[in-house]
Amino acid sequence: MALTQMQIIQSLGEAMSWFERELQWGVPPTELRHLSGRIGELYTALIMNGQMATEVNQKGYDVVSSKGERISVKTTAMMGSSGHIAFNPNTLDKVDRVVILWINTEEMQIEILLNEPKEAAVELMGNVSSNGKTSISLSKLRSPAIEKLNIPAIKIADYKSYTIQELENGTITVCSNGEIISPSKPVLREIALHFNLSLLNGNGNPYNTRQLGSLVIKAINS
Structure with missing residues (x-):
């Protein structure tokens, strides 16, 4: 039985809450692959106004738009750009589109790394390895040059070799020598401590990247 859009939204919210709870218990995000996979499928079904694949463990694809x-x-929930996303080349003929998502565990939000027709995704894939898989390196999907973001910055601050920007969509970027640093939160923490800024909000919880970045920009420009 197909899920309604409302049921997909509810299931996604519950899965994200479960994921966040596991993180708070100290479970590494890379150990929550089954849960993160479910989150990704629900999110894709939502944004593509589609449905989950009708069969369990459907070969090749997960969602039908x-x-x-x-x-x-x-x-994936991996930080940085050193990992890769593996594919089975034997089932790519059953696929029309490839979507790669990243669960940003600092912000607890889902970010789209790739949403392209299969042909465009295949161009990013490497040769088939000894285990019979092909893959896309995260370095091809992450750490874009500043000009490639194409989102206007509404606030900018310079500190030592760093440039901190708050983009129009609320995203905080930290750059050094023209390259975006990811994750940016360690740098923001370091700068915040220099300005004697608290790393915790009024409820005693750590600021997320956007909140901390906004405070750091304000402190630098003051």
């Missing part, structure tokens, strides 16, 4: 596209969904 409202246009009938068969979508392979890959979800």
Whole structure:
């Protein structure tokens, strides 16, 4: 039985809450692959106005869009750009589109790294390895140059070799020598401590990257 859009939204919210709770218990995000995979599939079904694949462990694809596209969904919670996303080349013929998502555990939000037709995704894939898999390196999807973000900055502050920007969509970027630093929170913490800023909000919880970045920019420009 297909899920309604409301049921998909509810399931996604519950899965995200479960994921966050596991993180608070100290479980590494990379050990929550099954849960992160489910989150990715639900999120893709939501944004593509589609449905989950009708069969359990459907080969090749996970979601069918409202246009009938068969979508392979890959979800990661890995930080940095040293990892890779693996694919089975033997089932790519059953796929029309590839979506790669990242669960940003600092912000507890889902970010789209890739949403392209299969042909564009295949161009990013490497050769088939000894284990029979091909993959896309996260370095091809992450750490874009500043000009590639194409989102206007509404606030900018310079500190030592760093440039901190608050973009129009609320995202905080920290750059050094023209390259975006990811994750940015360790640098923001270091700068915050220099300005004697608290790392905790009024409820005693750590500021997220956006909140901390906004405070740091304000402190530097003051």
